[in-house]
Amino acid sequence: MDEAKFLKRKVRSGTLDVHPTEKALVVNYDVEALILGELGDPMLGDRKECQKIIRLKSLNADTNVALLAKEVMEKCSLIHESKLHEVEQLIYYLQTRRSNGDGDDANVQPPRPTSSNSTSTDNGDTERAIISNIDSYIELMYEEIPGKIKGSSLILQLARVPDNLLELTKNESLLSALARVLREDWRRSIELSTNIVYIFFCFSTYSQFHNIVLEYRIGSLCMDIIDFELRRYDQWREDMEKRRRHFENTTGFVLFPVEIVNNSEKKLKICEDIWNADGPLDFEIKRRSIEISVNVSESDIKKMKDEIEKSRKKFKSLTKKQEQLLRVAFYLLLNIAENTEVERKMRKKNVIGMLIKTLDRINNDLLILVVTFLKKLSIFRENKDIMAESNIIEKLPRLLHNNNSDLILSTLKLLFNLSFDTKLRGRMIRVGLLPKLVKLLSQSEIKNKTVILGLLYHLSMDDKVKSMFVNTDCVPMVTDMILESEEDTIKPELIALCINLAASSKNAPFMVENNRLQGLIRKAFRTQDPLIMKMIRNISQHDSAKEFFIEFVGDFAMALKQSDSQDFVLEIVGVLGNLALPDLDYSQILQRCNLIPWIRNNLVPGKAQDDLVLEVVIFLGTAACDEDCARLMCKADILLSLIELLKAKQEDDEMVLQIIYVFYQIAKHDSTRDYLIRETGNEAPGYLIDLMHDKNPAIRKVCDACLDVIAMCDKDWAARIKVEKFRSHNQQWLEMVESIAMDPSNHLLADEDDTLPPFMSGDLLKHTMLFPTGNSASFNPDDGESAVQKSSDSSENPSRPVSRYSRDLDDIGELMARSKSRMSIGSGIEDLYHNTIVKFGESDSSHVLI
Numbered sequence: 001m002d003e004a005k006f007l008k009r010k011v012r013s014g015t016l017d018v019h020p021t022e023k024a025l026v027v028n029y030d031v032e033a034l035i036l037g038e039l040g041d042p043m044l045g046d047r048k049e050c051q052k053i054i055r056l057k058s059l060n061a062d063t064n065v066a067l068l069a070k071e072v073m074e075k076c077s078l079i080h081e082s083k084l085h086e087v088e089q090l091i092y093y094l095q096t097r098r099s100n101g102d103g104d105d106a107n108v109q110p111p112r113p114t115s116s117n118s119t120s121t122d123n124g125d126t127e128r129a130i131i132s133n134i135d136s137y138i139e140l141m142y143e144e145i146p147g148k149i150k151g152s153s154l155i156l157q158l159a160r161v162p163d164n165l166l167e168l169t170k171n172e173s174l175l176s177a178l179a180r181v182l183r184e185d186w187r188r189s190i191e192l193s194t195n196i197v198y199i200f201f202c203f204s205t206y207s208q209f210h211n212i213v214l215e216y217r218i219g220s221l222c223m224d225i226i227d228f229e230l231r232r233y234d235q236w237r238e239d240m241e242k243r244r245r246h247f248e249n250t251t252g253f254v255l256f257p258v259e260i261v262n263n264s265e266k267k268l269k270i271c272e273d274i275w276n277a278d279g280p281l282d283f284e285i286k287r288r289s290i291e292i293s294v295n296v297s298e299s300d301i302k303k304m305k306d307e308i309e310k311s312r313k314k315f316k317s318l319t320k321k322q323e324q325l326l327r328v329a330f331y332l333l334l335n336i337a338e339n340t341e342v343e344r345k346m347r348k349k350n351v352i353g354m355l356i357k358t359l360d361r362i363n364n365d366l367l368i369l370v371v372t373f374l375k376k377l378s379i380f381r382e383n384k385d386i387m388a389e390s391n392i393i394e395k396l397p398r399l400l401h402n403n404n405s406d407l408i409l410s411t412l413k414l415l416f417n418l419s420f421d422t423k424l425r426g427r428m429i430r431v432g433l434l435p436k437l438v439k440l441l442s443q444s445e446i447k448n449k450t451v452i453l454g455l456l457y458h459l460s461m462d463d464k465v466k467s468m469f470v471n472t473d474c475v476p477m478v479t480d481m482i483l484e485s486e487e488d489t490i491k492p493e494l495i496a497l498c499i500n501l502a503a504s505s506k507n508a509p510f511m512v513e514n515n516r517l518q519g520l521i522r523k524a525f526r527t528q529d530p531l532i533m534k535m536i537r538n539i540s541q542h543d544s545a546k547e548f549f550i551e552f553v554g555d556f557a558m559a560l561k562q563s564d565s566q567d568f569v570l571e572i573v574g575v576l577g578n579l580a581l582p583d584l585d586y587s588q589i590l591q592r593c594n595l596i597p598w599i600r601n602n603l604v605p606g607k608a609q610d611d612l613v614l615e616v617v618i619f620l621g622t623a624a625c626d627e628d629c630a631r632l633m634c635k636a637d638i639l640l641s642l643i644e645l646l647k648a649k650q651e652d653d654e655m656v657l658q659i660i661y662v663f664y665q666i667a668k669h670d671s672t673r674d675y676l677i678r679e680t681g682n683e684a685p686g687y688l689i690d691l692m693h694d695k696n697p698a699i700r701k702v703c704d705a706c707l708d709v710i711a712m713c714d715k716d717w718a719a720r721i722k723v724e725k726f727r728s729h730n731q732q733w734l735e736m737v738e739s740i741a742m743d744p745s746n747h748l749l750a751d752e753d754d755t756l757p758p759f760m761s762g763d764l765l766k767h768t769m770l771f772p773t774g775n776s777a778s779f780n781p782d783d784g785e786s787a788v789q790k791s792s793d794s795s796e797n798p799s800r801p802v803s804r805y806s807r808d809l810d811d812i813g814e815l816m817a818r819s820k821s822r823m824s825i826g827s828g829i830e831d832l833y834h835n836t837i838v839k840f841g842e843s844d845s846s847h848v849l850i
Helices: 065-075 081-096 131-140 145-159 162-169 172-185 190-204 207-215 218-251 298-336 340-348 351-358 364-377 381-389 405-418 422-430 433-443 446-459 463-471 474-484 492-502 508-527 530-540 543-562 566-578 586-592 596-602 610-623 627-635 638-648 653-667 670-679 683-691 697-713 715-729 731-742 787-794 812-818 828-833
Strands: 006-018 024-036 042-055 256-261 265-268
Touching (some): 006 081, 065 081, 131 162, 145 162, 145 172, 145 190, 162 172, 162 207, 172 190, 207 218, 207 298, 218 340, 340 381, 351 364, 364 405, 405 422, 405 433, 433 446, 492 508, 492 530, 530 543, 543 586, 586 610, 586 627, 610 627, 610 638, 627 670, 638 653, 638 670, 653 683, 653 697, 683 697, 683 715
Antiparallel strands (some): 006 024
C-alpha cells in the first residue's frame, strides 16, 4: 500500500424507475473506487450499487411535464442527457397515476413487490442485492421459510434490472432452486410464492426468455396457485359470514360499514361487500324490523363487534397479499399466452373461469389486468363461448361504475369484442348497459368515445334495440357530434351508428328537430360524404320527417348533375325516391334542373352502376305519382328506355319490380294510360302478362294490379288478360285435360259435342315480349309444358333477392281504391281484381275448375 499514489472514483449511471408509492423518481447508479499505483495501474478496487430518490413535491395535474423533466436533468448529473424522453415518460406516468384504497397504481403496470420484498439490515437500512453475491442468495433458498423469503427477495431485486436477466438465465442452479422451492413451499407462504413468481414474471416480459418459464413449468404451477387461492378466499369469506350471522342472530342488530367525514361525522355507506369496505363497522345504525328478544349486555355486544372488526382487518390484510400474488401470477400467464398453443392449454385448465371469478374483487390493478387478459382471450370463438356460459356479461356492469378510467376503457374493449355475438348483445341490453354506455359517451374522455361508439353501433344492429335509443339522450347527442365535428371525415363508428339509428321512425324526429336536418344537409354537401347522405336518406323514408325535406328538393335535384361522387349521387337519388309527397311538383323539378337527359343516360343498360340505375327507377316510380310528371316521362320516351332495361335485367327481381311499379303509376293516370298500352308497341302489357306468373309474390301483385287497370280500359287487352288469368288459376286442370286429350286410348272427350273454347288454341296470345318465339302462351303438346311454366321457371332463381321495398306493396288493393276517383273506370275493377276463377260461359262448366 506504500506504493499507492492515486485514488480514482468512477460513477456509472444505471436504470430509471418510479417510486412504488411516492411521487418520486428512482435513479440507480454504480460507484467504482480504484487505488492506482505510481504507473497508473489499478492496485485495489471496489464497486457499490447505489440509489438516489428524486422527490417531485410540486407535481400535480397541471404541471408542465416537459419543463419539469428539464429541471430534473439540470439538477441531477447522474441522468444522462439522452434519457430526457424517458424522464418525461416517467413523470407523465406519475402525474396520471391514481391510487386506490390499497395505494396501488391504477394503470396496468408490472406488479411491484411489497415492502416485505426488501430485506433490512440490523440498523434498519435496506439491503441492496449485488450480482456477484448470487451464490450466497441461492444458499438461502435451502434454509427455512424466513431464509427463503430473504433469498428470494434479494434475487428479485436483481431480476428487476433487465441487464441482469441474461446472466441469471445462465445460472441453472439458481433457476432449479427457485422452481423447486416454489413447487414444494408455495402453500406455506404467500410472500415466498409472490417473490418467486415475480422473478419468473421478470423473465416472461421478454419473449426470448419464455422458454425458461415453460421449461420449469411455471405457468402450470401458477394456475394451481391461482385456483387454490381463489378457493381459499371463498373459505375466508364464508368464515366471515358465519361470524356476521352469529352476531346478528345473537344481538338482533345488523352490521353496516360507515365512513368518517370530517374526523367525527359518520356517514352510512351502503355496500354489499362489507368485508372489503374502507370504513369501520357499526351495529347501531339500524335495528331489525322484527324485534328479537335477546339478553345480551351492551359490553358483550361491543366485545363481539370488536372481535369481528379484528377478524375483518386480518381478512383485508390477507386479501391484499393474496391479490398481489394473483396479480403477478395472472400477468405471467398473460405474457406467455402470446403462444397460441400455451393459451390452448390454459383454456383446458379453466383459466377463463378463474379470471371471471376474480372479477368480483375490488382491487383496480388486479381488475384491469384480469379484464385485459379476458379481452385478449375473447378474440377466439371457443373462449367467447366459455365466457358466455360463465355469465360474464352480468359481472361487467359493476366495473363501469368505477372511477378508474383505465378500468372502464379495458371493460369497454372487452364488451366490444363480446358484442359481435348476437346473444351476448341481447344480454347486454337486458342488464341495462345501453343507458350506462350513453351516459359514459357524454362524460368520457376522447380516448373512450371511439370504443363506446363502436359498442353502441353493434347494439343498434338489432331492429328492436334501435327504438330503445329514443329513451336515452343518444340520438340528439350523436347527431350533434356529427354537426360539431371539425374534421371533414367523420369517425366511421359514429356515422355507422347514426345510419342505423336513422332507420327507426322513433329516432328520426330527434334528428331533424332544432334545424339539425339543415345542418346535416349543409355538411353533407360541403364534404360530399356519401355516408352522411345515407343517414339523411334513412331519415327521409319516415312519414314523420318527409315534410322537412320539401325545401331542399331543388338542391338535391341540382346536385345530381353537379356532384362528381357516384356514391354521393346514389344516396341523393335514394332521398328523392323516398319523398312521395302530394305537394311536390316533380314535373317542374325535372324541367328546371334539366334532368330528363340525365335520367335517360342512366337508364342505358351497362352504362351506369346497377345500384344507381335501380335508384333512378325507384325515383321515377315516385315521380310518376304526379300526373304532369307522368306525361313528361311519356313525352320523353322514358318508358321505352325502361322496357329496354327490363329486357336486359329480367333476371334481377328488384329491378323488374321497380320497373313494373313505374308502369302501374303510369297506368293510373287517364292521360298516360293509353301511351302505356299503345305507344310502347303493346310491349308493356305483354311483359306484364308474362311476369304475372313470376316466382316473386311482390312482382305478381303489382302485375295483377296494373293488368286490372288495363283490362278495364281496353277491351282487346281485357280478353287477353282474362285468358291468361284463366290459365294462371286453372293451370293444373288444363294440364290434366290436355293429357287426357293426348291419350288415344281415352275417348271420353271425343264423344263430347262441345269443344274447347278458342283460348285453348293459343291464338290469342301467340306474340309475347319476353319470349318472341310465340310459344309462351300456348299449350303445345310437343313441348310437354306450357309457356306459362317457362315464364315461371325463368324467374325461379334462388340467388335473386326478395324485394327490399315489399313493404310499399303490402296493400295494393288499398292503392287501387285510393286511385278510383282519378281513373274514373267504375267499381268493376275491384270485382275483377278479387276474381279468383275466370268463367267462360254457363254452358261449358266442364272447362272450369271450381
